[in-house]
Amino acid sequence: MSTPTNSAQFSSSNVDPAELAKFSELAxxxxxxxxxxxxxxQINPLRLxxxxxxxxxxxxxxxxxxxxGGILSDAMARQGAEVLGADLAVKSLKVAQLHALEAGTQGVQYREISAEDLAQEQAGQYDVVTCMEMLEHVPDPSSVVKACSALVKPGGWVFFSTLNRNPKSFLFAVVGAEYILNLLPKGTHEYARMIKPSELADWVRAxxxxxxxxxxMTYNPFTRHYALGTDTDVNYLMATQKPLNN
Incomplete structure (x- = not known):
């Protein structure tokens, strides 16, 4: 049985307009x-x-x-899942919907809604929740973690991925990726918004x-390939599960 959700616990204002604008321009x-x-x-096959x-x-x-724009949502639907992609960037959602139509992807829908508002509406309705490369772009990432936990069924899985916060991560993910290798647009990530695994783990358990x-997840600039491994110094993924007795 899912725990009733107190709507006062959640807020739909957990959004940075500048971040939305940044991704909308590239939609x-x-x-x-x-x-x-x-x-x-490049990383989508690895995380999938x-x-x-x-x-x-x-x-x-x-x-x-x-x-x-639905890169992971589309891929998960192609594995036979019934997928809802949720975001607040309207242009990106329209691109995602158009791609699904053009590619003939079945089983995927998209909605303009925050994690917090969706959690009020559909608590305990999902077998799997994914929140990838997103926490470092919102003012209150712990609120998103809370919403993800509310959305998943007991026994279900919640997957997060984000960027660690330390000097190595700043050097690799900001200086290296954005200014030297030009893998990402300049200004994609802010160091202060990066999240240590210990911080994310605390929010998850709470x-x-x-x-x-x-x-x-590491990147080799010589082979230009990404790989999953044990080095969580820069990019990392965390798999969490809601106990059945919740």
Whole structure:
């Protein structure tokens, strides 16, 4: 049985207009695999495969929080999941919807709604919740974690990915990726908004989820390939699960 949600606990104002504008300006380039979103296209098979190993997606009800142009949402639907992509960037959502139509992707829908508002509306309705590369772009990431926990069913999985906060991460993810290698547009990430794994783990546990697995994601500038491994110093993914007795 899902716990009733107190609507006063959530706020739909957890959004940074500057961040929305930043991604809206690039919306038409989401599905261009050589655009600013090339890194997302490159890492998508890695994160999809990792999700699949822990929570096979076929037949699952999934919500992708901060779905952007739908790169992960579309891929999960193609694995047989029933997917809702949620975001507040209207232009990105329109691009996602158009791509689904053009590609003939079944089982994916998109909505302009915040994680917090969706949690009020559909608490305990999802087998899998994903929130990838999104927490570092909102004013209050702990509020999004709380909403993700509310959305998932007991026994269900919530997957997060974000950027660690330390000197190495600043050097690699900001200086290296944005200013030297030009992998990302300048200003994509703010150091102060990066999140240490210990901080994310604290928010996860405070909201009734258990940390089950962690992976690091690294980029080799010589081979230009990404890989999952044990190094969580820069990019990392965290798999969490809601206990059945919640």
């Amino acid at each position: 038409h380039r989401w599905w261009d695999t050589e655009s600013e979103f090339k890194p997302l296209h 495969a990792w999700i699949q190993t822990l929570a096979p997606l076929a037949g699952k009800k999934v919500v992708d929080i901060g779905c952007g 909201n009734g989820l258990n940390v089950m697995h962690m992976k690091g």
